[in-house]
Amino acid sequence: MGAYTEEETLDKLSKLYIPSEIDQMLPLIREINRLKKEKNAVLLGHNYMTPDVFYGISDIVGDSLYLSKMAGETDADIILFNGVHFMAETAKILSPDKKVLIADLKAGCSLAESITRDDVKALKAQYPGVPVVTYVNCSAEVKAETDVCCTSANAQFIVDSLDSDTVIFLPDEYLAQNVQKNTKKKIISHPGRCMVHEMYTPMDIEITRQRLGGDVTVISHPEYSREVVDRSDFSGSTSQMIDFVRSAPSKNILLITECSMGDNLRMEFPEKHFVSTCQTCPHMKKITLEKVRDALLEEKFEIHLDPEIIRLAKNSVTRMLELSYNKK
Numbered sequence: 001m002g003a004y005t006e007e008e009t010l011d012k013l014s015k016l017y018i019p020s021e022i023d024q025m026l027p028l029i030r031e032i033n034r035l036k037k038e039k040n041a042v043l044l045g046h047n048y049m050t051p052d053v054f055y056g057i058s059d060i061v062g063d064s065l066y067l068s069k070m071a072g073e074t075d076a077d078i079i080l081f082n083g084v085h086f087m088a089e090t091a092k093i094l095s096p097d098k099k100v101l102i103a104d105l106k107a108g109c110s111l112a113e114s115i116t117r118d119d120v121k122a123l124k125a126q127y128p129g130v131p132v133v134t135y136v137n138c139s140a141e142v143k144a145e146t147d148v149c150c151t152s153a154n155a156q157f158i159v160d161s162l163d164s165d166t167v168i169f170l171p172d173e174y175l176a177q178n179v180q181k182n183t184k185k186k187i188i189s190h191p192g193r194c195m196v197h198e199m200y201t202p203m204d205i206e207i208t209r210q211r212l213g214g215d216v217t218v219i220s221h222p223e224y225s226r227e228v229v230d231r232s233d234f235s236g237s238t239s240q241m242i243d244f245v246r247s248a249p250s251k252n253i254l255l256i257t258e259c260s261m262g263d264n265l266r267m268e269f270p271e272k273h274f275v276s277t278c279q280t281c282p283h284m285k286k287i288t289l290e291k292v293r294d295a296l297l298e299e300k301f302e303i304h305l306d307p308e309i310i311r312l313a314k315n316s317v318t319r320m321l322e323l324s325y326n327k328k
């Protein structure tokens, strides 16, 4: 099986799916896990994958920082990334000699698509000498123009660690605002947004707090607007959000995030009551068990990158990993 045994997977899936749905999933889950062994493939699963992909077949699960690191350390011949295209590109950057696959090439990202390599070049020309920090949710070409990448887990730390009073921070406008709040450095941002995160408003939080008489812990991601983050009890990366759920003061949790992460946490923390609201990322939902099976069977769709782009992009990603994992 993946990160979980078949027994554990069935136990978790039975909390969300009806028996006939599980009966349909199980043969595919077994086939994928058999193919993985035959082909010496490792499956990485982002927190936003649906529970069948997350619990049933992914060998390593987590947020993009952790998965980026693990992609560089695996000795598997094939890496199949259950996530979106920029994540599979990051795996290729860190493991250029391996075959890196994604089950659907159209699994993109509105945020990553908000900026091009030429946009970054133009900003660098406008602000010569100013270091560029780029959120990993961007293409390999954009990473190649970047001094150091960051994730939502380490954005603040990376910005503060740079020896410069001004930093170009790309491409997420909201994450840039939330970093700006906690640093004296001047942040130059770009108007990129995630289509899922921009749908929430402070009103969503206020309504839930009123409905539950205040007995709710609100947890959000720093890719939300500053107003949403300011009204939350905690804001952090997907992994930091999970850690906070463990110690949350209230049994009622308003998790302001993508829907599948809420589903996965419902199974992980049956003692908590997760108050919906959530938004679905249509890109993440393009990854299904059927497509993963076909991708492994036919060894498609392979990520190909120009070697020079890999070399340049790798510098910015490894610099982030070194800074993040070497900090005390």
Ligand code: SF4
Binding pocket: 084, 108, 109, 110, 111, 112, 137, 194, 195, 196, 197, 258, 281, 282, 283, 284
């Ligand atoms: S949730 Fe937002 S940032 Fe993540 S893949 Fe979807 S569009 Fe991109």
